[in-house]
Amino acid sequence: MENLQKMIESLNLENQITIEDIPQIDLYMDQVIQLFENKFSGSKRNDQDKVLTKTMINNYAKGKLFLPIKNKKYSKEHLILISLIYQFKGALSINDIKETLSGINERVMNSDIDIDQFYETFLHLANKNNDAFKEDIELKSKEVKEEVMELEDSHSAELENILMIASLAHMSNLYRRVAEKLVDEISDNGVDNK
Secondary structure, X not given: OOOHHHHHHXXXXXXXXXXXXXXXXXXXXXXXXXXXXXXXXXXXXXXXXOOOOHHHHHHHHHOOOOOOOEOXXXXXXXXXXXXXXXXXXXXXXHHXXXXXXXHHHHHHHOOOOOHHHHHHHHHHHHHHHHHHHHXXXXXXXXXXXHHXXXXXXXXXXXXXXXXHHHHHXXXXXXXXXXXXXXXXXXXXXXXXXX
């Protein structure tokens, strides 16, 4: 865990598709994939991973996770929604993502939301989350080291890594469960809450 700072840097947490990154013209699927690959390739766990594929986009479209495309081109609104899907997919099921974005999709189609402003707000919160994450990781690392020292075990480095993994996985599960409860709340409130 001595390289924790390097690990955090390798996550490229600040990589996000910004409004400025999105071209003013509609894009074909290959161009969408290239935009995401260029922006998020540094965030992949290994070189074989794909940021976004045609199959993924087609599945999102078939699952109605974003509004219908026109003439095989993706608008700025589509790119914003696909970017949100990209953020959600590590923690939520496809059905939960669909439920979460259904109201936004409807509002975009009705021109009842400033999607740019909404997305900028998300990006602002994401930046704050990155800062809080970095502080929390340092705190967790310190707590784990203190706990491991009390074990007085000759394999303390290995135990430290395992306990850190367990702690992070536990926190991830807690955040995911709260997110799922919020999705359920959206589902329970239905159209009236949109």
